[in-house]
Amino acid sequence: MKDRFDAWCDIYERTLCKQVIEPIDPDDMLADVTFRKLPGLTIMQADRFEASYERRPSQIEGDNLLFTVGLAGGFSAVQLGRECEIRPGEAFIGTAAEPVFKRLSRGCGSLTLSVPLSMIATMVPRLDRKFGLSIRAETPQLRLLTRYLNLLETADELAEPELQPSVVRHVYDLLALTLGASPDGAVAAGLGGGRAARLREIKADIERAIGTEDVSVGALSARHRLQVRYIQRLFEAEGTTLTEYVTGRRLAKAHAMLADGRNDGLPISSVAFEVGFTDHPYFNRCFRRRYGASPSEVRASEKARRRLAS
Numbered sequence: 001m002k003d004r005f006d007a008w009c010d011i012y013e014r015t016l017c018k019q020v021i022e023p024i025d026p027d028d029m030l031a032d033v034t035f036r037k038l039p040g041l042t043i044m045q046a047d048r049f050e051a052s053y054e055r056r057p058s059q060i061e062g063d064n065l066l067f068t069v070g071l072a073g074g075f076s077a078v079q080l081g082r083e084c085e086i087r088p089g090e091a092f093i094g095t096a097a098e099p100v101f102k103r104l105s106r107g108c109g110s111l112t113l114s115v116p117l118s119m120i121a122t123m124v125p126r127l128d129r130k131f132g133l134s135i136r137a138e139t140p141q142l143r144l145l146t147r148y149l150n151l152l153e154t155a156d157e158l159a160e161p162e163l164q165p166s167v168v169r170h171v172y173d174l175l176a177l178t179l180g181a182s183p184d185g186a187v188a189a190g191l192g193g194g195r196a197a198r199l200r201e202i203k204a205d206i207e208r209a210i211g212t213e214d215v216s217v218g219a220l221s222a223r224h225r226l227q228v229r230y231i232q233r234l235f236e237a238e239g240t241t242l243t244e245y246v247t248g249r250r251l252a253k254a255h256a257m258l259a260d261g262r263n264d265g266l267p268i269s270s271v272a273f274e275v276g277f278t279d280h281p282y283f284n285r286c287f288r289r290r291y292g293a294s295p296s297e298v299r300a301s302e303k304a305r306r307r308l309a310s
Contacts, residue, residue, distance in 0.1 A: 005029060017066070017096050017114070018059035024050040024106075041168045042114040043149065047072070050106040055099055063097035065115045065127075067175060069146055072109030077102045082132030089137030089146075093130045093179065111149060113175065123176035130179060141178040148174055148197040151204055170196040198226065199234045206246060210253055211275045217242050250275040251290050254283070258295055259302040268295045 008031065009021050023029050033046040068077075070086045077084050077092045079100040086092050088109075094100055095117070121127045135142050152167065174197055202224060206215050213219070220242075221228045235242045253275045257263045263271065269280050272295075277283035287295050 017055060017064070018061065019053045019055045020059075022052045022054075024052075038164045038168050040116055040119060041171055043152075044112040044114070045071075045110075045153070046112070047107070047109045048104055050108070051104050053100075053102040053104065055096075055101075057099055060097060060099070063095060063117045065117050065120055065175075066094040066096055066112060067115070067179075068092045068094065068110050068112040069142070069149075070108075070110055073105045073107040075102055075104045075108050075110065077132075079132035084132070084134040086134060087137070089143075091135040091142055091178070093133050093135065095128075095131045098131065111146070113149075113171065115172065115175065119172055120176055120179065123172075124179045127179065135178065139178065141174070144197050145171075145174040145178050147201060151200050166196075195234060195237070198224070202231060202234065203245075206249060210246070210250055215246050215276070246276075247286060248290070250277060251287055254287065254295070255291060255298060258299045261303070261306055264299070264303065268299070271295070 005021075005023070005026075008029070012021070012033075013019065029049045029051075031046065031048045033044060033048065036043040068075075068086070069091045070088045072088055074085065074087045075092075077086060077094065077100060079094055079098055084092055096114070097117075117127070124130075137143075148170065202220055205220065205223065209215050217228050217231055220226075220231055224231070232242055235245055254271050254277075257266070257271050257274070258268070272280055272283040277286075284294060287298075291298060293301070
């Protein structure tokens with residue numbers, strides 16, 4: 001058990017920051033932690049055992065901003081003489097440049113961002129005065145940041161080196177908005193990470209709802225509490241329209257269904273209906289335009305491919 005605990009402390013200190021870790025129950029030290037290191041950003045998602053974490057003056061090696069969102073359970077934190085109790089959905093604003101003491105409850109789940117202070121301080125006035133303070137769970141900017149980070153966990157962007165700088169910039173922008181960016185900084189962040197996060201949320205909603213719920217601009221506007229024109233502009237900024245995007249995702253889902261042998265007995269008209277096309281001839285025209293073959297030709301081709309592979 002001691003070897004496992006020493007290894008845990010070593011990995012934690014090398015990846016995030018040095019701290020003295022004291023488990024409350026040495027026989028109950030189960031932890032599930034994922035570290036993601038990107039250029040200028042470390043993301044740690046953790047379910048940790050009940051313990052205290054203390055960074056002492058001798059362990060200070062940098063000035064990164066450490067922003068921790070509570071996901072489950074809770075924890076208390078003391079820094080710069082300020083004490084906070086963090087419940088799920090709330091966030092703690094910390095700095096690696098000062099000692100800190102944290103007490104994690106049993107079943108504590110959290111999401112921590114480690115960011116170079118210089119990347120955020122230019123956008124947020126008097127950021128140093130916020131260290132040791134908390135942010136309420138109902139803060140809209142915090143909720144948007146948390147949803148964006150959760151969506152990243154299920155997306156492919158973090159594995160693509162060429163996309164990582166954009167993801168990091170979006171996180172910086174959303175973090176600055178959450179911390180109270182200056183008017184100029186808020187405008188810049190809103191045009192960057194804010195819009196990117198909104199668009200990602202809407203796309204995830206469309207992907208989930210295709211074939212089961214209304215994905216018209218009016219329905220999306222109501223579900224996300226955004227103006228219709230704002231949603232339209234999000235897609236226009238990507239060089240497309242909402243209608244074109246939704247049609248493309250419907251067709252992609254139909255193509256995947258036709259390629260899946262488990263759907264061989266399902267009529268093509270039913271496939272079209274399941275992804276949201278009510279006009280079968282229109283579905284056929286759109287499908288051929290996109291894939292250069294009819295739905296029946298794609299199904300036949302996939303059947304032949306599977307026979308050769310078996």
